[in-house]
Amino acid sequence: MLAPRFLRPESSDEAVELLRSFEGAAKVVAGSTAMTIMLRQGLIEPDALIYVGGLPGLREIHEEDSRLRVGALCTHREVELSAEVRAVLPILAYTFGTVANVRVRNAATVGGVVAEADYASDPPAVLLGLGADVITTSPSGERRRPLLSFYRSFYETELDFDELIVAIDVPIPPSGTYAVYEKYVSRASEDRPCVGVFASAQFYGGLFHNVRIAIGAASETPQHVPAIDRAGDESDLRASVIGEIAEAYAEQTDTLDDMRGSSWYRKEMIRVWVRRALERVREDAYASPSPSRSSSIPDEMPRRDQ
Amino acid sequence: MEGEVGTNVVGEALEVSFVLNGRATTVRARTHHTLVDVLRDQEHLYGVREGCGVGMCGACTVLVDGEPQSGCLILAVSAEGREITTVEGLEDASGELSDIQDAFVRHTAFQCSYCTSGFLLATKRLLEEIPDASPHEVKTYLAGNLCRCGSYMKILAAVTDLLERRRTVALAPTKEDA
Incomplete structure (x- = not known):
């Protein structure tokens, strides 16, 4: 195998021209956490690698108009530990903090995990559940797409070959929203998920509104079906309602087989973990009926003192 | 862009310069070479070890600009300008072991020691990042380093000891105070 060329553009514009x-x-x-593995295992043989690691302007996190914009070059660890992310979208900080280990999170980027479209990654499902948009640039200009129509199939996205992800843009849920991410691993604690379930709902007037579920790691692309979620709106999320939603996701998800579980097993686990995720949302809402900002804060969030 | 710094043609090696254990270093790497490849083959730093090759075991842990990363997942050509620390960089100039290495020795926090350099480097950053880490936080932080001999309890004891000693040193009165 001939080693590919290695090119270091100095700007996003130069990068997309090269692409x-x-x-x-x-x-x-x-x-390079995923790319290195694919290269070394011979799964890909590109003519060139375009290294964007040092590009300026792609590593910022900022909140504006009830949306949080996270630069594509932010590492997982930066999202996990960001005071800004924790304040407005703690579920996002929590989710990025569940990926792999400290070393991988110190290197793997937000743009990378979105673009790779690895079905077994945690963040795509949560970003999908939160209703995030992907912002890209190309020689034709900047584009914004909802994540809902971004994932095409196994490791495939709608990205054109000359497009570079510059940021993800996530709506900050309204006050009184409770969100959870349940990462179910079937082998070892350091493994990637067999099934990952995101669930959120807004609670006021004694009822739940704007229920949103997303399922990751169980099928070729993360799943979010608004028509199913609507069964929970204006409800008290009683057991029968939760059961109906869990059943619908288990039934409709085209689950895949791999070493973390068979297709049949994954359907069973979707049923179980959608139920548990929604039960947690309900319990969190009843336990503290008016959170100050958004999302329940997961237990044992890691911290950094300096 | 041929001939510019940081670019190469297909199959050719590229010169890559970085600071290695405090010393300016230049290696030659082809695009698919990892940091582990060049540190072992060209710099003869055999404390950097490849275990799983997919970022899961931590045997290849290096500090990149002070943060632990998996050397097996870093393309050597992307290390340009970085500051890399390996286990060989932990002892001081006279060869005196660091307090981290000393604690692992005192607690015999290893058996075969293949994983030890990775644990030492991860621990170095852990102590800086969370100086008052609870046992749970130590376990969570080091969860990505695997020890197949099962020395985890001794590693935990060594790190707990280190946390206590560093706190004691930090709190001790200085000569000026006395």
Whole structure:
């Protein structure tokens, strides 16, 4: 195997021009945690790697108009520990903190995990459940797409070969929203999920509103079906309502087989973990009926003193 | 862009410069070489070990600009300008072991020791990051480093000891105070 060329553009504009010139034969690399494995195992043979790790302006996190914009080059660890993310979207900080281990989180980027479309990654399902948009740039200009129509199939996205993700843009849930992410691992604690379930709902007037579920790691792409979630709106999320939602996701998800579980087993686990996730949302809401901002704060969030 | 710094043609090696254990270093790497490859093969730093090769075991842990990362997942060509620390960089100039290494020795926090350099480097950052880490936080932080001999309890004892000693040193009156 010939080693691919390694190119270091100095700006996003230069990066996307390079991508265009290779017409799909180049790959973008930043944290390189996934790319290195694929290269070494011979799963991909690009002509060139376009290294964007040091590009300016892609590593900022900021809140504006009830949305949180996270730069594509922020590492998982930066999202996990960011005071800003923890204040407005603690579920996002928690989810990025469940990925792999400290070392991988110090390198792997937000843009990378979204673009790779690895079905077994945690963040895509949670971002989908939160209703995030992907913002990209290309020689044709900037584009915004909802994550809901971004994932096409197994490791495939709608990204054109000359497009570079510059940020994700996440709506901050309204006050009184409770969100959880349940990562179910079937083998070892350090493993990737067999099934990951995001659930959130807003609680006021004694009822739940705007119920949102997303399922990750169970099928080729993360699943979010608003028509199913609507069964929980204006309800008290009693057992029968939760059961109906869990059953519908188990039934409708086209689950896959791998070493973490068979297709049949994953359907069973979707049923179980959607129920548990919604039960947690309900319990959190009853336990503290008016959170100050959004989302219940997960237990044992890691911290950094300096 | 041929010939510019940081670019190469297909199959060719690239010169990559970084600071290694405090010393300016230049290696030659092809695009698919990992940091583990160049540190072992060109710099002869055999404390950097490859275990799983997929970022899960921690045997290849290095500090990149002070933060633990998996050397097996870093493309050597992307290390340009970084500050890399390996276990060989923990002892001081006279060869005196660091307090971290000393604690692991005193607690015999290893058996075969293949994983030890990774644990030492992860512990270095843990102590800086969370100086008052609880046992739970130590376990969570080090969860990504695997020890197949099962020395976990002794490693936990060594790290707990370190946390206590560093706190004691930090609280001790200085000569000026006395």
